[in-house]
Amino acid sequence: MFALTDADLTGTVLDCPGGAASFTAEAREQGVDVIAVDPTxxxxxxxxxxxxxxxxxxxHAAAEAERGSAWARDHAADFEWTTFATPADHLAQRLAAAAAFTAHAATEPEHYVRAALPQLPFADGAFDLVLCSHLLFTYADRLDDAFHLAALTELLRVSRGEVRVFPLVVVGGVREHPGLEALLGRLGDDVVVDLRATDGYGFQRGADRVLVLRRAQPADDGRA
Incomplete structure (x- = not known):
């Protein structure tokens, strides 16, 4: 969903919010220096x-996977079955992710830090890559533009490289957040904005682009 390459994972990585996902566990298996943060x-x-x-x-995540899979099964026509072949495959992969999280967290709990946007306990430029999945824009019906602007600014603060955000579609919808362009314009002239196609990932309809942000270098003209 983030269109990541091996080269993207050679530095320090922040997964925010990390939840009970398997990204940190799988990245650690590959030797990646990664920290996940989540208020839970x-x-x-x-x-x-x-x-x-x-x-x-x-x-708890495994139980939620069962509930979410039941919803996806009952509303299968509302999803694109690309990454997950069937509702049963969706459930199996989510359960596997929860199991991987559980096993890894038991052995390396220091890689899971309690924190919440829009304030993170990290120094400026602490990470080479910052990932934000299924929070910003996903819950734009509950989190206002002020929160989104503060959260994106904070993610940029702790990043010395790129910030990637996915998806840009409100939960239950099929279109990107209608205020996306105006909101991104408020980040400032020193922020380079790029909207890239996802690398073959497909599940929620309309969620086919990842937002990539970075601070402009002195030679940049401030445009993507």
Missing amino acids: YPPDGTSSERSRALRQLGE
Whole structure:
């Protein structure tokens, strides 16, 4: 969904929000220096306490996968069955992702940090790549433009490379957020905006572009 290449994952990576997904687990298997943040992660405590709480989160994610898959099955015509061949395949992959998260979080809980946009506990330019999945624009019916602007600004602050956001479609809809262009225009002239096609990923109808942001370098003219 982010059209990532191996070269994109050679530096430090932030997954925000990470949820109970398998990205961090799979990236760590490849030796990637990645941190996931999410407000549902447990606060600081002993390693065993955090591992137990993260395991419970993974178990909850598996239950949510069952519920979400039932919805997708009952509304199959509303989805594109490209990445997931069938509703059963969708469920199997989500359960596998929850299991991978649960197993990895138990062994490396330090890679899961409790935090929430629009304020992150990281230094300016701490990451080479920042990924934001299924939060911004997805819940634009509940999170206003002020939150989106603050969140995007914060993601740019902690990035010394690119920020990638997916999807740009409101949950339950089939079109990108209608205020997307105006909102991006408020980020400032020093932010380069690029809208790229996803790399063959297809599930939610209309969600076929990933937003890529970066700070313009001195030689840039500020346009993508």
